[in-house]
Amino acid sequence: MxxxxxxxxxxxxxxxxxxxxxxxxxxxxxxxxxxxxxxxxxxxxxxxxxxxxxxxxxxxxxxxxxxxxxxxxxxxxxxxxxxxxxxxxxxxxxxxxxxxxxxxxxxxxxxxxxxxxxxxxxxxxxxxxxxxxxxxxxxxxxxxxxxxxxxxxxxxxxxxxxxxxxxxxxxxxLRPLSPKAAARLVDAQPGAPTGRARLELLRRAAGNPLAVIELSRAADRPGRIPRAVAASVDALPEDTRRALLYAALTEPQEELAVLMAALGTDDLRVWAPAEAAGLVTVADGRVVFRNALTRLAALQRQPAKLRQQACRDLAARSVHRAGYLATAAVGPDESVAAALEEAADRADRFTAARALERAAQLSPRAVDRVRRLTAALTAASDLGDPEWVRELYAALAEACPGAAGSGAAVRALSGALSLQSYQREAFDLVMGVVPLTDDPSMLLGLAAAVARQSGLPEHWREVGRAAGVHADDVLASLTARASAAPGSSRPVQLLAAASLAHRTDESDRCAEQYRQAGELLRAEGALGPLAWALPDQVDALLGLGRWAEAESLIEEGLDHAAVHRWTRVELDLQALRTTLRALRGESDPGTAVAGPDGRSVSLHENRATHARMLRAGGLTALALGDAEGAFRQLRTLFADDGEPLDPFLSPRCVAELAVAAHRTGRQREAAHVLARVRHRQGDRPTTRMTLLMHHAAALVDEDADPEHHFQLAVVNSEAAHWPLERALARLDLARWLRRRRRPLEARAQLTVVLETAVRLGARQLAESARGELRASGVAEAPAAEHPLAELTAQQRQIVRLAAKGLSNREIGEQLFLSPRTVGSHLYNVYPKLGVSSRHQLRDLLVCEK
CATH class of the missing domain: 3.40.50 (Rossmann fold)
Incomplete structure (x- = not known):
């Protein structure tokens, strides 16, 4: 706290x-x-x-x-x-x-x-x-x-x-709890709500710890309000209590003028007692409750008849008429249900799913109820809340068992199961309806996404058979279909293209397409597709050396994962955060070498997650100087015969495995894995994989010429896209040159390594380069002039606040910037300051003084 x-x-x-x-x-x-x-x-x-x-x-x-x-x-x-x-x-x-x-x-x-x-x-x-x-x-x-x-x-x-x-x-x-902390607090409460009720509670509580606890208790026992809060409302004059009731029922965006018109008065003095008691603030054309408990008390301390009349009065004055009428309704009402369905088309995903769910409840006819429940299910899936999806799916199955087998319903439930780590169940569910669908492209695209996460060869083969292509061509084929599909949205097209670019190691294009898709999805409140994209997007950013941007995305994703309970996405992001810390050289003996805790999921059917965890553990061990531990972790990315645990992520670790093998004398075992990787990559590997295999061969292939492979790993101009990987290859080349008494050539390589390491904020790599430079006869370089003065005024403000330990979100609140803008500024200034993270900024401020 x-x-x-x-x-x-x-x-x-x-x-x-x-x-x-x-x-x-x-x-x-x-x-x-x-x-x-x-x-x-x-x-x-x-x-x-x-x-x-x-x-x-x-x-x-x-x-x-x-x-x-x-x-x-x-x-x-x-x-x-x-x-x-x-x-x-x-x-x-x-x-x-x-x-x-x-x-x-x-x-x-x-x-x-x-x-x-x-x-x-x-x-x-x-x-x-x-x-x-x-x-x-x-x-x-x-x-x-x-x-x-x-x-x-x-x-x-x-x-x-x-x-x-x-x-x-x-x-x-004391600031409000972060979304992640608030979600954890809700889940710790006895009888905590789930699905829609949980999301509504988190939104109402707005990060207030007491509100989280009391609203959880109120959800478990309706009508329970802390005595002090109830007393503060009961002590108000009757007309002020009535005004608070109307305010408690309004939508957050409702204007004060509408509220006053519904109350039938234009005298703002009605709010004075509540303002004096510190219960509400009336300003900027809005009435804002100081906390969620007061709002709940204002609502529940009035009889049902008055609440219903207040809703009707608000409906008569507001453009949000459907929502108020729905709250006032006590039984089926087609006119209200139709109005809610229409309003859902203009709303964000959360509001749309809630409105459609309520519309289904108010629908007199079964056919309308099924249609609206299916639409609510799709909206909740787009929102990205698996528990709400499962609740709506159960309601749909109860209303009409046949409708639960529709393509839309199956896509939603399968996506929810995958986000919660149940890849086998998700895959079997979606593939079970493919033969029953006239145009299975969307279902096959989802099946391929599940197969990427499961990493199971049988999943890839089955998708390939259903799509009529070889398993290796599934992604390219389905991407083309998704982009050409009628009505395919821009975010869907971008995500499909970004996923393929990630697979083919077109990292710059991948990162840009994910960024564009993310902006569109966030604007729509569609976090579900974003959840699938986040780990791959972070992967791409780490490879490109855009670490501050990756860090910001990881923290944002962990907040969403906690709020919406994306079990396997949370593990992916935790593993990537551990990886980033190891790359920066921030690991310490207290860091778990095995990476994040994987006991909450079956790693056998989540091989992508398992691969990220193993890499995180291996790089952490390398950062701590434990080459044996690193080799064990990285070797587990491949079976005894060299087959990759994950067909995409495992081969990208072949150079890191070779480094650990070289340090432990396990070159022959790593060479066996390298040979298998070469075979699976075929005649036309990507440029990135070619570079990684050259680096690995220089370290472990006894039949190869090390210098030849080192040169091929570093001279290709395309290697600049992956600066850390190129710098590591240069470092190993420099060590090889120095041991062969070629110090001048080694120094040239090490100078570039040091510059790259400082720019990226890879502290341990920089220290290794400095040590090798000293060993090759270079005196310690004089300390550079402190670069803080080169920053803009806003960047200096951000640096100072970050050094105090404030998160990107907290800095943004103080400076009226978005968390992503703050993260972008930090990404730009870290290389100038020669640091890798906010944890190193405090010393800089001491130097500035």
Whole structure:
């Protein structure tokens, strides 16, 4: 949870500020953070003085201070007489209240006394509700805390500090949970919802931890609302409660004018009590609830009849008429169902799937219900939520068993099964209906995609037989069919072409086509096709050396994978993230050599995932200097007879296997694998595979001329498309040259390797190149001038925020940029700074100062 690192620094770092204010919306985790701090401080032997400000005591002078210091009131005996008298006046029932300045001085003296016997932590929750007199004393104390003995931790609701605190107090703003963290929190709740209900909960909670927990409980037990939230709504005037009901029912994009018209008034004072209570914000033509629980309370604390009337009033005024009428409906209604179906055509995939599902529920006729459920199933599949797809498929099968065997229904369910890692079941399902379809192109395209993920030879053969082509030609044939199919959308055409380009190692074209398709799919909210594309897109970017871009895509994909439960895609992306860290030289002994945990899927029917995990483990082992471990991992990418585990991904690792074999004396075994790879590649391998096989041959083929193969691996101008692979071949060539006492030639190669490594941010490769340069007689090059000044002002801002540990999404929120734009800037500046990731940026900022 955000903020724990700040708490640790507050309690342990002598150079950290002695006071910290944590701010955030209700439910963002401030109180939890305070409790964590208290537990850790107690465990470290500190005395904890805690208080929680209360709105009902805000008019009572020193109420909060009284609560805070009551446990140590007897300690005042050690103070000077004047200070003791002032301090005792705080607890005397009949005494006149002490002056703020006198009491503040006495409190400071008491804390100094307590600190002589051990550390002290002042922990004050909800400072915004603190009485003014206590707040003044706490502010006085906070300004004067300098040593390690006394620290102060405050929390407050809102996005700005309460008035009166020192202007220079350290402030930590608790941001909403990331989509991934929110999804994990939902799934940890007992009886957590699934499918559509889960997605709606995540959208309503908007990353607020308490809202996630309470909405999960409310989903399990409808009508359950935290007492404090319900009380805050019940305390409002009747007309304000009615206004909140209408606001709670509106679509997020609904304008205030429509809401006021539905309420039958233009007097904005109706919102004033709710604004004063901090429940809503009325601005920019919208009414925004401060948190999802308040919205839920505003809705559920009103009777059903009023909720229905509010929906009808809103329907009479809004362009979103169908949605409001659907909420008000209590039984089948064809006119409302038809309106929902029509509205779905103009909506994003989530809204469309939800509207079509509701339209099916409101359909009086079975034929309409089946049509709308099938359309909802397709929309949910495009959205990319496998659980929702399976729920809708079950509803369709119950409504009409025959409709569940339609091509559209089978495509949706098969895609969902594959995203959840069930490749055999997905393949058998889709191939079972191919003979029953007049135009099986779309089904065969999906079957080929499943076969790529499963990596099972029998899957490729079966698709080839059904398509009437050899198994090796399946992808090219189906890509051509997909591009030429009537009504084929632009994203589908781009994805098909990108997939083929990935297969044929046209990496630049692959990355560009995936990028274009991704932009179109994101704009439509169609994450399902994006899920299939992400691992291959990241593969292409890693090969091209566009690592910052790949990192941004990995993090985005992991968020989507957690929200939509893409089991095997998540494992793919975790493996690719481990690979990226190994390429950058960021691996450490704590990194799992075996890569991500694969126990959640059957790796036998997910060979592409297994191959990525093995490569991640092998490269991690190489980065750690464990050549034996690396060889074991990379050798497993091939069977004993040299057959690849995955027909596409395994051969791309042949040079890395050769490097591990060369370091462990296993050249003969690796040469056996290389021979098999050569045979399978045929007479016309791709340029990339040709280069990789030359590199491998130079290291392990005893019958070959190493220098000849090294030269062929590095001189081809096409090798520039894969800069890291070329640099690694150059490094091995330089080592070979140096060992044959040809240092001048070795230096020429190593200079290029070093430049490439610095540009990419491959720290370990750069160190290897520097070491080889020294061994070949080159003195250490002088340190270059710090390049931060060469960046634009915006790039410097991004670098500084990244160095503080903010994610691309958090940086984007502060600078009003998209996360992808932030990632693109970092991709461009890393080579200029000579770093490989944000973890290395803090030292740069120290140098800048």
């Amino acid at each position: 955000g903020g724990e690192a700040d708490v640790d620094r507050l309690l342990t770092d002598a150079d950290a500020p002695r006071s910290l204010l944590v701010i955030g919306e209700p439910g963002s985790g401030k109180t939890r953070l305070l409790r964590i701090a208290a537990r850790r401080a107690t465990a470290q032997g500190a005395r904890v003085l805690a208080a929680r400000a209360c709105p009902s005591e805000a008019r009572e002078s020193y109420a909060c201070l009284h609560q805070l210091l009551l446990p140590v009131r007897d300690e005042c005996e050690a103070l000077a007489e004047d200070e003791r008298r002032v301090f005792q006046g705080l607890f005397a029932a009949c005494a006149a209240p002490p002056r703020d300045r006198d009491l503040a001085t006495a409190v400071l003296a008491l804390l100094a006394h307590l600190a002589r016997s051990g550390p002290v932590l002042l922990a004050v929750d909800d400072l915004q509700d603190c009485d003014r007199a206590s707040a003044a004393v706490l502010a006085f104390v906070a300004r004067r805390l300098t040593g390690r003995a006394v620290t102060a931790l405050f929390t407050a609701c809102g996005d700005t500090p309460p008035p009166g605190l020192p202007a220079d107090i350290a402030v930590r703003s």
